[in-house]
Amino acid sequence: QTERLALKDRARQLLQERQAVLVAHYYVDGDLQDLALETGGCVSDSLEMARFGRDHHAQTLVVAGVRFMGESAKILSPHKTVLMPDLDATCSLDLGCPTDDFSAFCDAHPDRTVVVYANTSAAVKARADWMVTSSCALAIVSHLHAQGQKILWAPDRHLGRYIQEQTGADMLMWNGACIVHDEFKGGELELLRQEHPLAKVLVHPESPAAVVAQADVVGSTAALLKAVMELDAPEFIVATDNGMFHRMRQAAPNKVLLEAPTAGNSATCKSCAHCPWMAMNGLQGLVDCLERGTGAVEIDPALGRTALRCIDRMLGFTA
Ligand code: 13P
Numbered sequence: 001q002t003e004r005l006a007l008k009d010r011a012r013q014l015l016q017e018r019q020a021v022l023v024a025h026y027y028v029d030g031d032l033q034d035l036a037l038e039t040g041g042c043v044s045d046s047l048e049m050a051r052f053g054r055d056h057h058a059q060t061l062v063v064a065g066v067r068f069m070g071e072s073a074k075i076l077s078p079h080k081t082v083l084m085p086d087l088d089a090t091c092s093l094d095l096g097c098p099t100d101d102f103s104a105f106c107d108a109h110p111d112r113t114v115v116v117y118a119n120t121s122a123a124v125k126a127r128a129d130w131m132v133t134s135s136c137a138l139a140i141v142s143h144l145h146a147q148g149q150k151i152l153w154a155p156d157r158h159l160g161r162y163i164q165e166q167t168g169a170d171m172l173m174w175n176g177a178c179i180v181h182d183e184f185k186g187g188e189l190e191l192l193r194q195e196h197p198l199a200k201v202l203v204h205p206e207s208p209a210a211v212v213a214q215a216d217v218v219g220s221t222a223a224l225l226k227a228v229m230e231l232d233a234p235e236f237i238v239a240t241d242n243g244m245f246h247r248m249r250q251a252a253p254n255k256v257l258l259e260a261p262t263a264g265n266s267a268t269c270k271s272c273a274h275c276p277w278m279a280m281n282g283l284q285g286l287v288d289c290l291e292r293g294t295g296a297v298e299i300d301p302a303l304g305r306t307a308l309r310c311i312d313r314m315l316g317f318t319a
């Protein structure tokens, strides 16, 4: 506890000395989220992290999240220094969509508009027409569908299926998944709902269809937080990474929050629903990157300029 507080103080001091701002995702360690809010940074979903980092005047951004979030920040602000507590923090969606295979997929379907999820590498984004996050995917694909465009979608198959069902768009899908959300189980969720009949069910759209089908609200991490704050219900069953509970509990201290069941957490494992890569972000890593300048995100400038097009298009659409 003492060590934790000392590290937090040191990080606060370094952020000030380096005139850096901390941009954190809801899934990272609660101390990092608190520190971001206390020091004028932000805690948000991946869309707002990108926008906040781009618009903030600080010349050093510290991105506490996973690699694609740091890369998006660097692509949007190539002149800024972008640091991460751990550069090895990746994402199963990014890992499951290698550039060469994805490029070949695009080459095979030149008639399709390429829409990629934010959770991809800079090189994959460089092949895309649009980038989307879970908070704007529905609106952007609806817009493209209304224009008669056929879509090539990558990499999350669950989010893709959900968007396809909602919009009726013609979508050819890559077969990727998030290792965290893919574990939520529809059958066990039904049982938990029977035990908690007043609970509202909040689901991130990276979850399987059987889970999404039981949702009262399907949305990005920011949308799920808003639902906990605004919906008039005493209990919520939440199907997303359990790092999210930190902010939810702060924002709605009187509500009861239950983890949606995964294969493991129904019996023994109480924290299966936590992204191992988000968990790589800690106070020590934050202090180290600020103290030594380690964890700097570098993107080849030409690649960055190409990848920027699809990110800019999304930010322009959602402005
Ligand atoms: P959000 O954009 O909803 O924050 O999701 C990012 C993510 O990685 C979810 O697993």
Ligand code: SF4
Residues within 6 Å of the ligand: 066, 090, 091, 092, 093, 119, 178, 179, 180, 181, 206, 241, 275, 276, 277, 278
């Ligand atoms: Fe990727 Fe899933 Fe982790 Fe989000 S929770 S960063 S989608 S592996």
